[in-house]
Amino acid sequence: MTGEASPGLILILGALVVPLVRGRVRSAYMLMLPMLAFAYLLTLPHGELGQVRLFDLPLIMTRVDRLSLLFGYIFLVAAVLGLIYALHVQDTVQHVAALVYAGSALGAVFAGDLVTLLIFWEGIAVASAFLIWAARNERAFGAGMRYLIVHIGSGVLLLAGVLLHYRQTGSLAFGSLALESPGAALIFLAFGIKCAFPLLHNWLQDAYPEATATGTVFLSGFTTKVAVYALARGFAGTEILVPIGTAMTAFPIFFAVIENDLRRVLAYSLNNQLGFMVVGIGIGTELAINGAVAHAFADILFKSLLFMSMGAVLFRVGTVKGSELGGLYKSMPWTTGFCMVGAASISAFPLFSGFVTKSMVITAAMDGGYFWTWIVLLFASAGVFHHAGIKIPYFAFFAHDSGKRCAEAPTNMLVAMGITAALCIGIGSFPGAFYDLLPFKTDFKPYSLDHVVSQMQLLFWSALAFTLLMRTGIYPPELRSTNLDFDWVYRRFGRNLASRLDEIAVSAWQWLAGAVGAGVRRINDGLQRHHGPEGLLGSTWPTGTMAFWTTVMLAAYLIVSNL
């Protein structure tokens, strides 16, 4: 069968009509698009559909299997929830960007070949940058620019990798790619940038907290999860991913503890959760891959829920800095409750979604005998509870009452948060139906006695540590600050280096121009001396002198000719 268009195109082409409609019609139309795409997904048979030829290259627009469908479903659910959350927004740029962004992400996960993947990969980068710029301030503009440079860089690496891979293998198929050829290595690096691998991660913490309250909810769902999908598709079982993922789970939590901007704290914890997925993909067993993609699915929901609650605080109070907030549960009780559901889910409390997905990855690490990875994953589990599970709700809604009073979040935000919270609890409490969607059939039982008890021990004793540190005053207070991370290398060191090089270049140019100028001046002076008005060769002489010299010449001629 051929001719089936990518489901992403429904959102991308549909977005073009958005500027033409207004008000409630626009809201209804935008919500209809992902639902239409969802219905379309349900009609598609498994297999490689939508085969087209581009410059003699066979492209597969729509590859439908259990892995791509799982991501397709959750992306559409996330799109609907994000759109409901943003219903009050009257900004056409954000509406179009959000739809094109979600559509590109959807197109990327259904891409059956690397060229189609590349096209949607770039679409994701460009559309998402507009959600950052939509905050319309100087910080957001700078962050969006840096974000775009990094992601276009990822796209260029992907292009180079695809070309090398095609030359070597003659195939554009997007299947399993062994990390052995230079082409595959470049593709791996391109995926790694989008997946926020250590040292390639700062675009995430830099840009996400600068986007609009509603934009960040979209951003948290798609970009990094497309990268997780791409790694699961291309590099499952690649051993190097285990240490990379392990590092990713651990280092961001240190930054999260001392970060003041609560949306930036969430960006660090997003980075940490990606680590669990990357570890799962690296281990590569059926249980591990199931765990990785299941955790991606759950993470899209609980991370958007957390970003939604912080977005609601930003929308009502105007800031999400921990140092400025506190006591908001009095003004925003519903938002507080939903935030705590998100916090419990990311912390993997039993009956919440994170528990039934993260435990698969941790069990897979245990089964594979990865002792140190397991230890770090446990540390990261305690750490994520600490900074995302406790710190976020505590400093925003409880802690010391900041005296700030505001209205509860708008109804559309509450509806979006309510549905997302219900999904988090639903997946956590009834994992069976969810497990049936996973790529591999599984009989994994998350609710065994030892799983539940050991997880409760880990979490409650972590909470005990937080409480004791808080009550003894050892816990570091929230301070208005910027914490240096790897982005310092290009935002400060690199900029200073560039301006220093600029100074050197300018002074070198000035020296060169001076030297050349002096030379020219010397030549000019010489010419002036000899040929100028005062010069011997350039001055005018009286007619008498001329007559005299003519006589001398004639006389000389007379003498010479008579010799």
Added chain:
Amino acid sequence: MTGHKKSDDGTYWLDKPGNVVRLVRCLYFVCSLLLAIDVFVPKHGPFKIEHVFGFYGVFGFIACVVLVLAAKQLRKVLMRPEDYYDR
């Protein structure tokens, strides 16, 4: 406005320090209970350390204390004024 007693809509349950203490005592109780039942829960994992009494609780506690103390030290190296990059 840092007072945490009166607001426009009256006082809240959590505003009373006594209630916070009550909550903290509840946490102590649950933690002790979870530690106590560890004896009755057979572990199935391959790593020996997991089978040590109270491993998960003690690990979680130490992990969080280490995390916070390390992050606090990290501040000395990494913390800059809020407008550091804007200058």
